Amino acid sequence: MKEPLTLDELRASLAHVAGSDFGMREPRWLSRFGNETRLADTYRQGRVLLAGDAAHMHYPAGGQGLNVGLQDALNLGWKLAAVPREGAPDTRLDSYHHERHRVGQALLRNTEAQSALMGFTPETLALRELMNGLLRNPTVNRPLAEHLGGLDVAYPDAPVPSPLQALPPLPGWTGRRLPNWDLRLSDGSPRPLYSALHRGHWPWLHAKAGPQAPTRWEPAPGWTPRLEVLELDISDDATPLHGLGGLLIRPDGHAAWAWAAGR
Ligand SMILES: Cc1cc2nc3c(=O)[nH]c(=O)nc-3n(C[C@H](O)[C@H](O)[C@H](O)COP(=O)(O)OP(=O)(O)OC[C@H]3O[C@@H](n4cnc5c(N)ncnc54)[C@H](O)[C@@H]3O)c2cc1C
Known part of the structure; x- marks a missing residue:
């Protein structure tokens, strides 16, 4: 490990790179880092x-x-x-x-x-x-x-959470990171998407007419995670969910499964 950085070393280095040490003095904190x-x-x-x-x-x-x-x-x-x-x-x-x-x-x-x-x-x-x-x-x-910013991270190969195969997926959604949408519930009340993640459950977003969430859900035998069910008003053309029948979301905010309206 290298010696702690001194002000003299920093001055010399800055003078070498920039031609001046700009009169630096009284540092509060000096640290060095490398390029491993x-x-x-x-x-x-x-x-x-x-x-x-x-x-x-x-x-x-x-x-x-x-x-x-x-x-x-x-x-x-x-x-x-x-x-x-x-x-x-x-x-x-x-x-x-x-x-x-x-x-x-x-x-x-x-x-x-x-x-x-x-x-x-x-x-x-x-x-x-x-x-x-x-x-x-x-x-x-x-x-x-x-x-x-890590905003483009997606997990498209995530395993299909059975029994959702019955709902054909919409291409491009599986594993996608979702933004904090302002959702409108079917009773008209607003709900930011991320508030549905606070309890570590899987949000199940569905249109009023879409498939209802199962009462007991086992993505794999013996695994019974909790769902956070939100019935949405997606009639508005401007909603990011327009055209979707529903969406199951992982507890880390990535889409697990999305299906088309009319299913
Ligand atoms: C100059 C610089 C600028 C940076 N700027 C940014 C930035 O703008 N944005 C950004 O996202 N990232 C930035 N980073 C990177 C960021 O600082 C690190 O990625 C981040 O701090 C790593 O966090 P960590 O918890 O994984 O590890 P650390 O922050 O290293 O935490 C590990 C902790 O474990 C403790 N520890 C180690 N061994 C033991 C032990 N045996 N027992 C108990 N405790 C132990 C250490 O003391 C330390 O507190 C920067 C890094 C540098 C060097």
């Missing part, structure tokens, strides 16, 4: 589960580490509760690795790409200028912003 890029081979080994920086280390470009670590925890938390409390199969914990490891891989790739833009050689400065121009285009900027 490492990913655990597996996020689960029996009873040991890795999340956050224990699972992925990288250059802090783009301010993503904490965010991705929290999303690891959100993915893992409901599964950790479901196995001992609700009788979910132990393999459900393996899905934590399957769903989050590839997010860690993408995180490392994009921080490495950003590190390539950090130098001060003429080539790097030219590349940065080029990127600056490209990023003024919203078509380029938006997907990158969604990626850095």
Whole structure:
């Protein structure tokens, strides 16, 4: 491990990079960080589960580490509760690795790409200028912003929660992360979607005429999670749920299953 950072070292470094130390003085806190890029081979080994920086280390470009670590925890938390409390199969914990490891891989790739833009050689400065121009285009900027914010994370390969196969899925919905929609219940009252996640249940959103939630639901034999049933008014064309018959949502806010209206 390297020695703690001193003000003299920081001054010398800044003078080297920027040509001046800008008269820095009286630091409150000095810390050094490196450019390690490492990913655990597996996020689960029996009873040991890795999340956050224990699972992925990288250059802090783009301010993503904490965010991705929290999303690891959100993915893992409901599964950790479901196995001992609700009788979910132990393999459900393996899905934590399957769903989050590839997010860690993408995180490392994009921080490495950003590190390539950090130098001060003429080539790097030219590349940065080029990127600056490209990023003024919203078509380029938006997907990158969604990626850095973790908003584009989806788990399309998530196992089908039986017995929902009877309701043919709408393409593109399974595993998608859902925003905090302002829902309107069938009695006219408003309800933000995320409030339905507070108790760790699975929200079952359905149109008045759509399939009702089962009274007892077993996504796998012996596993009986709780549903949070919300009957919605989706008559308004502007509602994000327009055209949907219903939606089952995982406790981490990702869609488990969506089916079309009229089913
Ligand atoms: C300069 C810099 C800027 C950053 N900026 C951002 C940003 O803007 N946005 C963002 O999302 N992320 C950012 N990050 C990344 C973010 O700080 C980390 O990803 C995040 O703090 C990791 O959280 P963690 O809980 O996984 O690990 P840590 O924060 O490292 O927490 C692990 C804890 O475990 C404790 N511990 C270790 N060993 C033991 C032990 N044996 N027993 C008990 N306790 C132990 C440690 O003391 C520590 O408190 C930045 C990182 C750096 C270096």
